[in-house]
Structure formats: structure tokens, C-alpha cells
Amino acid sequence: MKPLPFVIDDRLAAAGDTCPLAGHLDESGYELGDHEFSLPEGIDYDLVLTNAGEGILATGLVRAHVVGTCDRCLEDAEFDVAGEVDGYYLFEEPERLGEDEDEADYELVAPDNTIDLSVALLSALVMDTPFVVLCREDCAGLCPVCGANLNDGDCGHAAQIEAQREADRLESSPFSALAGLDLGASEGDDSANE
Numbered sequence: 001m002k003p004l005p006f007v008i009d010d011r012l013a014a015a016g017d018t019c020p021l022a023g024h025l026d027e028s029g030y031e032l033g034d035h036e037f038s039l040p041e042g043i044d045y046d047l048v049l050t051n052a053g054e055g056i057l058a059t060g061l062v063r064a065h066v067v068g069t070c071d072r073c074l075e076d077a078e079f080d081v082a083g084e085v086d087g088y089y090l091f092e093e094p095e096r097l098g099e100d101e102d103e104a105d106y107e108l109v110a111p112d113n114t115i116d117l118s119v120a121l122l123s124a125l126v127m128d129t130p131f132v133v134l135c136r137e138d139c140a141g142l143c144p145v146c147g148a149n150l151n152d153g154d155c156g157h158a159a160q161i162e163a164q165r166e167a168d169r170l171e172s173s174p175f176s177a178l179a180g181l182d183l184g185a186s187e188g189d190d191s192a193n194e
Contacts, residue, residue, distance in 0.1 A: 001027055004118040006049070008056060008109060015053040021060075021117075022046045030122060032129055037068045045121055047085055055090035055106065056115055062124045068133045072141035073149050083128035087120025 004025065011019040023045055029038040047060035063082050070077040088106040109115055140150035148155040 001025075001030060001118045001122045003116045004121065005114045005116055008113045008115065012049060012051045012056060015051050017051045019049045020047070021049055025121070030125060032126055035068055035129075035133060037066050037129065039064050040067060041065045043121065043125070045085065045117075047117070052088075054092075055088055056109065058085060058087040058089070058115070058117060058120050060085045062121045064125060066129065070135035070139055071133050072139040073135060073151055074142065075135050075149065075151075077133045077135040079130065079133075081125055081128045083124030083126075085120050085124040087115075087117065087123075089115040 002025070006021065011017060025043040025045070027039050027043050029036060031037070041064070043062060043064045045060065045062045047058055050057045050059070061082055062085055063080070066079055066081050068077050068079075069075070089109050090106050091109050093108060107115070107119065135151075142148065143150055143155045143157050145157040145161065146155055148157075150158075
């Protein structure tokens with residue numbers, strides 16, 4: 001994501017001062033793990049910057065329409081993201097970190113008195129992106145035999161796969177050894193004819 005610098009000026013000079021900030025970024029996409037997502041309409045953000053005494057707190061929302069690839073059928077999957085932005089920019093490096101803090105919880109205000117809001121916006125976008133991406137909740141996926149998209153219709157392999165699963169289940173049963181056992185009476189047994 002391209003940097004989104006903001007200059008800390010007189011609007012945020014004293015502790016408690018706030019400054020609303022809204023806008024649009026023509027960002028083309030982002031990555032999350034093995035997934036690549038495109039942002040055909042870019043990103044909209046609506047933030048409030050607050051001087052919290054020791055630094056600047058950036059809170060608000062980021063919204064985007066996202067297009068990715070369905071994990072089941074490999075077709076396009078579209079969804080909307082509305083993530084909560086929560087960024088903290090300290091004026092000075094802390095002497096000691098609290099027990100529940102780590103360096104990832106904050107950034108520093110740059111020497112030129114600017115902060116880069118792009119990291120906080122991207123974090124909010126990523127946190128609201130689903131871990132499993134689906135084109136629809138009931139996506140049927142691809143046929144493991146021929147690779148056909150099962151959302152378009154049954155390719156005919158479903159019955160074959162189910163029959164093979166049933167045969168495998170019966171074969172792996174602890175009672176499968178009994179399948180060939182003849183429990184009928186033998187021909188020479190007179191008690192069976194009585």
C-alpha cells in the first residue's frame with residue numbers, strides 16, 4: 001500500500017485535540033498469505049485523529065469492495081470489508097514497554113512531524129478479510145475426478161465417488177473379514193433339514 005502521510009499541525013497541538021480525516025485511496029490491491037485481492041473501487045476511510053498526550057491515536061473505519069479467488073471453485077469471490085482502524089503513533093520511543101505491549105502496538109511520529117496512516121488502514125483491511133474466501137456460502141467446489149465446477153451442475157462423478165467411499169468404508173470395517181463367511185448349513189447336515 002502506498003504511504004498516506006499526515007502532518008501533525010496546530011489542530012493536534014494539545015492533549016485532547018481531535019481532527020477528523022476522511023478520504024479515498026486509489027489502491028489496486030493487497031495480499032494476505034497466498035491470497036491476492038484486488039480493490040476495483042479503491043479504499044474509503046473515515047478517521048478521527050486524537051492527541052492522546054504521549055502520541056496520536058487514529059481510530060475509525062476503512063471500507064472497500066474486494067475481489068479475490070474462491071478457495072473451493074477458483075472463480076471470482078467478491079465481498080465488502082468494513083474494518084475498524086486502530087493506530088497509535090508515539091511522539092517518543094518509550095523507555096520501557098508495559099507487560100501487555102510490544103513494538104507492533106505503535107509506530108513513532110517521524111522527525112518531520114508526520115505519521116503514515118497506510119499501515120493502520122491496511123491492518124484494518126486485513127483483519128476484516130475472511131480467512132476462507134468463498135464465492136458463496138454453499139459453494140460446491142470442483143469435482144476431484146474431472147475438475148468441473150460443481151456450481152454449474154453435476155458432472156456425473158458424484159455417484160461414482162460416493163460408491164467408492166462406501167466400498168472403502170465397508171472394506172475398512174473390522175467386520176469385513178466376515179463378508180466371505182458362509183453361515184448356511186452344509187448339505188450333509190440333517191439337522192438343517194428338520
